[in-house]
Structure formats: C-alpha cells, structure tokens
Amino acid sequence: MKINVSESFHEKTAGIRTAESDGRTAAEKVPRFTAYPFTLGVSSGEPLPDSVVLWTRLAPEPLNGGGMPPEDVMVRWEVARDPDFREVVKQGEEAAKREYAHSVHVEVEGLEPDTVYYYRFHAGYETSQTGRTKTLPLQTSAVDRLVFAFVSCQHFEEGYYTAYRRLAEEDLDFVLHLGDAIYEYGPGTSSKCVRLHKGAETLTLEDYRTRHAQYLYDADYRLARSLFPWIVTWDDHDVENNYAGLIPEKDQSPDRFILRRASAYQAYYEHMPLRRSSMPRGGDMQMYRKVTCGDLAEFHILDTRQYRDDQANQDGNKPPSFESTDPSRSILGHEQKKWLYDGLRRSQSTWNVLAQQVFFSQVDHQAGETKVLPMDGWDGYSAERNELVEFLQKQHIANPIVLTGDVHTNWVFDIKSDFDNPNSTTVGAEFAGTSVTSGGDRANTIKDPDILYMENPHLKFFNDQRGYVRCTVTKQYWRSDYRLLDYVSKPGGPISTVASFICENGRPGVRRVSDTM
Structure with missing residues (x-):
C-alpha cells in the first residue's frame, strides 16, 4: 500500500543528512532518517478547555x-x-523516546476554550502533515450544542476504512473510540478477509507495534x-479476544500472559493521543477518566477489561x-466503581454518559422461557449492572446515556429498572x-431478528451494517444518527443515515425520528 508523503523529503534532501560531531547529545543532533519519518500521520486527543x-x-x-x-530524537x-x-x-520541543517507539505525546497547555487549532511537527529537515484539533468549552460555561461520533472494532483484514473517510x-467536536483499535490475530484467519495482517498473532511488544503501525498505514x-481530537478507550482485541483482567482467553502461562498484556498496553499508549497519566506503569495502565463538556454533557470513559472478574459459565x-x-463479581473493579459513583453523584450536567465497551442492557438470544445471555457483557455481571441502574434511579442522575462498542452491530435499548x-x-x-469493518459486508442478516424484539421488548432497533454513530446533543434532546455503509469489501462507497433516535431531556427512553428532523 503506497503512502502519500510530503514531497519535501525527496525534493529538499539528496540522501541522508547527518550532523557532525559537535558535542551535542544524540537527541540534539539533526537526526538521520532513511525515509520520510511521519508515515503514521498525526493525531490529537484528550481535549480540555x-x-x-x-x-x-x-x-x-x-x-x-x-x-x-537507537537513540532519542528531538521533535x-x-x-x-x-x-x-x-x-x-x-511551540516547543519534545523528545521522541526510543523506549516508546519514538512516539511523541505533547501536552499543550494555555489554549483558549472551545477553539479550533492547527498543529504540526518537525524532525530534522522534515515536516509532518498538518492536523486540526479543538479544545472543549469551560466546565462552567453554558453549552448549547455538541456533535461527536463514536466508533469501534476496525479489523484490518475484514474491510476497508471507508467509514473513516466519511x-x-x-463537522465534529471530537471522536470517541470505544475499543478494538487493532486485532491480534495472525494473517488470513477471517473468512471475510480482503487484505492481510503482517506477521503472526501478536504476542510481543514488537508484534503489537507493527500491528498498530499497519492499521495507521491506512490513509x-x-x-x-x-x-x-480523539478520546479513546480499549477493549479485548487490543490485547487478546475476551481476556479478563489477568486471565487470557486461550491457554497461556500466567507469566506469559502478564507479559503479553503489558506489551499490548505499552504499544496502545505509544500509538494513541493519551496523556502521561495513562502511561503504563508496572504492567497496568490508567484508562478510566472523565470528560466534561461545559454544563451540557459529562462522559465517564470506562475500562471494562482491565479489572473484571473472569467471564461466567466459560463465556x-x-x-x-x-x-x-x-x-461479588465485578466488571469494573472496586476502585473504578467507586470513582464512577462519586463522579455521577457530583455531576451537574444535563446528560450523563457512560462510554464503554460491552452490552449494558440485557440481551436474550433465545425464544422461550429460558434466557440465553452474553456472558462477556454486563449480563455476565448482572448484579453489578442492576446495582448501577438502581443507583442511577435513586440518585436521580440526569439523563443517563450508555454508549457501547464491541458487538459489530447496531442496537438501541431502553434501560429498564427491571x-x-x-x-x-x-x-x-x-x-x-x-x-468500522469487523464482520465484513452485512445487512440485516441475523437469523430470526423477530426473536430479538420478542424476547427483548426494551430493544428499539437492530441493524448489521458497518459505519459509525453520530450524536448531536443539546439541552432539549440527544440525537443518535446511525450512519451506515452498504459495503466495506472494497474501497469507497456512500454512507447514509439509516435510522435516527432521540432522547428528550427529562423523559428517559428513546423514540425513532425522521432523518429530516
């Protein structure tokens, strides 16, 4: 796959430039590059006012x-x-450190709230692409409107990233990524394969670095x-399918999986626009955090992988x-749950959002009296889910909204007290x-979809196409537009709003609306 790179490398250099030894440290010298160094582009994230x-x-x-x-480089x-x-x-300088794959995470401060900015990097004689970002409004400000999109699950082999092109x-304030930025599988493991992973299944730090790089290679x-600006959290495939805390899905020695998870966490940090507070420490990584958009919406970004108990009933x-x-079982872990309850209790926002990975609502997949529920989701930790729903109700938390990734399909639910x-x-x-791609080309192809609606009366919508969800938030309503593609097995292709739903301020639950609203 060819990358469009800056012409400056070829036109302004005639071979590799180096600095003569002049007493400067390696990081201060003009660096040597064998090719254009900004092949993976630029990104911004973690916006604050x-x-x-x-x-x-x-x-x-x-x-x-x-x-x-093999040395640090100043950027x-x-x-x-x-x-x-x-x-x-x-403007300033930041070291691209060898130990973090020469990634750069610059925490720019002193910016103005609710403002668009442009940014770029320089290394040696080379200049990166220009990026665009935006700060959030002040936490104390009255905000009339917010528009963002949320995405997840971008299996490289199973489709092209047309959703990202669309x-x-x-015109968005930010993008929220709910996990599975990479998939760990080796090449050709999918029946939907349209392009191949490089390398075998990811196990080592170098494996995960290469996999992230291959995904970012996509224009x-x-x-x-x-x-x-991107706000990210992870899910299972960023390490291994359906892992739970320090428990792998497949048979691996505990020490081997701990090392594998630590490698995956470090590579994730290296390739995401995260703050130093999320830098891996001792094999763990701080990912749950809060994002506040004035008085309009507060997002609690959850981590339902790192602290959970093992899935029930063998998953x-x-x-x-x-x-x-x-x-006694938890999908959040004690500390994260306490943080979440404290944050929700103190919130003054119109909308209170849980941005997380797996099904929150009950999902019965079988007709009849016997329920069949997904053990990897909150149904496998139903007591904690029920406790949280009761908390939302008793504490009168304003307008709770749950955003979910993981499932490769589109669903809308009313959250019920029972x-x-x-x-x-x-x-x-x-x-x-x-x-974005996982599952390949699909439509409403699930077997017996009527069973889903019959067994789950709180289910308001199901669809099996690829794409993303665009959300428009005002003081009066929350609107979610399901923006979906007809195919991902080849590049290009149009996108359309297949369904739209709103929640009205002070009236829990959803209703479907016309796309022309």
Whole structure:
C-alpha cells in the first residue's frame, strides 16, 4: 500500500543528512532518517478547555521495526490559529523516546476554550502533515450544542476504512473510540478477509507495534485521526479476544500472559493521543477518566477489561446462573466503581454518559422461557449492572446515556429498572454502535431478528451494517444518527443515515425520528 508523503523529503534532501560531531547529545543532533519519518500521520486527543495532547510517531520504516536510530530524537511542534501557521500561539520541543517507539505525546497547555487549532511537527529537515484539533468549552460555561461520533472494532483484514473517510467529512467536536483499535490475530484467519495482517498473532511488544503501525498505514484512518481530537478507550482485541483482567482467553502461562498484556498496553499508549497519566506503569495502565463538556454533557470513559472478574459459565452466550448473578463479581473493579459513583453523584450536567465497551442492557438470544445471555457483557455481571441502574434511579442522575462498542452491530435499548419486566421504569438509553469493518459486508442478516424484539421488548432497533454513530446533543434532546455503509469489501462507497433516535431531556427512553428532523 503506497503512502502519500510530503514531497519535501525527496525534493529538499539528496540522501541522508547527518550532523557532525559537535558535542551535542544524540537527541540534539539533526537526526538521520532513511525515509520520510511521519508515515503514521498525526493525531490529537484528550481535549480540555485549555489543553490538548498532540501525537505522532517517527517511523520511516513503520512495518520494519520503525527504522529509527537507537537513540532519542528531538521533535519540534507548533500550534496555530490558522492552517498556514501565520499565527503560531504555542511551540516547543519534545523528545521522541526510543523506549516508546519514538512516539511523541505533547501536552499543550494555555489554549483558549472551545477553539479550533492547527498543529504540526518537525524532525530534522522534515515536516509532518498538518492536523486540526479543538479544545472543549469551560466546565462552567453554558453549552448549547455538541456533535461527536463514536466508533469501534476496525479489523484490518475484514474491510476497508471507508467509514473513516466519511467520518472525515463530518463537522465534529471530537471522536470517541470505544475499543478494538487493532486485532491480534495472525494473517488470513477471517473468512471475510480482503487484505492481510503482517506477521503472526501478536504476542510481543514488537508484534503489537507493527500491528498498530499497519492499521495507521491506512490513509482513511490517518485522515480521520488528523482532523478531530480523539478520546479513546480499549477493549479485548487490543490485547487478546475476551481476556479478563489477568486471565487470557486461550491457554497461556500466567507469566506469559502478564507479559503479553503489558506489551499490548505499552504499544496502545505509544500509538494513541493519551496523556502521561495513562502511561503504563508496572504492567497496568490508567484508562478510566472523565470528560466534561461545559454544563451540557459529562462522559465517564470506562475500562471494562482491565479489572473484571473472569467471564461466567466459560463465556459465550449462556443461560444465567448463580455465577453470572453473583453480587461479588465485578466488571469494573472496586476502585473504578467507586470513582464512577462519586463522579455521577457530583455531576451537574444535563446528560450523563457512560462510554464503554460491552452490552449494558440485557440481551436474550433465545425464544422461550429460558434466557440465553452474553456472558462477556454486563449480563455476565448482572448484579453489578442492576446495582448501577438502581443507583442511577435513586440518585436521580440526569439523563443517563450508555454508549457501547464491541458487538459489530447496531442496537438501541431502553434501560429498564427491571429488564425482566417490560412495564418497569425506564431509567435511560443505550446506543450500541456497529464496527468500522469487523464482520465484513452485512445487512440485516441475523437469523430470526423477530426473536430479538420478542424476547427483548426494551430493544428499539437492530441493524448489521458497518459505519459509525453520530450524536448531536443539546439541552432539549440527544440525537443518535446511525450512519451506515452498504459495503466495506472494497474501497469507497456512500454512507447514509439509516435510522435516527432521540432522547428528550427529562423523559428517559428513546423514540425513532425522521432523518429530516
């Protein structure tokens, strides 16, 4: 796959430039590059009212270990109000450290709230692509409107990233990624394969670095990453399918999996626009955090992988059991749950959002009296889910919304105080978004979809196409537009809004609306 790179490398250099030995440290010298170093593009993330993270990684040979010299390299950065950089407002230097694959995470401070900025990097004689970002409004400000999109699950082999090309055409305040930024499988393991992973199944740090680089090699993904600030969290495939805490899915020695998870976590940090507070420490990584958009919406970004107990009933879709309903079991872990409850209790926002990975609502897949529920989702930790729903209800948390990835399909639910009683109180709404590519070309092809609606009266919508969900939030309503593609097995292709749903302020639950609203 050919990458469009800056012409400056070929036109302004005639071979490799080096600095003569002049007493400077290696990081201060003009670096040696075998090719254009910004092949993986630029990205921004973690927006605050006065700050944002700028990211890049120097990798002239991204699929061959990066191709960088074994030393730190200084990278210059600029932030401007205009794309031509006539009005530079912030600039500085940051070391691209060898130990973090020469990735750069710049925490720019002193910016103005609710403002668009442009940024770029310089290394040696080379200049990166220009990125665009935006800060959040002040936490104390009255915000009238917020528009963002959420995505997840981008299996490289199972499709092209047309969803990201279409996402780049939107006017968004930020993008929320709910996990599975990579898939760990070896090449050719999918029946939907349209392009191949490089290398075997990811096990080592170098494996995960190469896999992230291959995904970022995609021009559509790089484009979407460069245009909006990203707020990210991970899911299972960023390490291994359906892992739980320190428990792998497949048979592996505990020590081997601990090392594998630590390698995956480090590579994830290296390739995402995350703050230093999320830098891996001792094999663990801080991912749950809060994002506040003025008085309009507060997002609690959850981590349902790192702290969970093992899946009940050997995982899969199973009838509920004593294990799956055991109140001592947790998908969040004690510390994260306490943080979440404290944050929700203090929130003054109109909308309170849980951005997370797996089905929150009950999902019965079998007709008849016997339920068959997904043990990898909150149904496998139903006592904790029920406790959280009761908390939302008793504490009068304003307008709870759950955003979900993982499932490669589109779903909309009313969140009920008792999922077994359709007449029980509606507490909030859940919007589960489809994958970018995972699952390949699909339509409404699930077997017996009527069973889903019959067995789950709180289910309001199901669809099996690829794409993303665009959300428009105001004081009066929350709107979710399901923006879906007809195919991902070949590049290009149009996108359309297949269905739209709104929640009204103060009226829990969802209703479908016309796309022309």
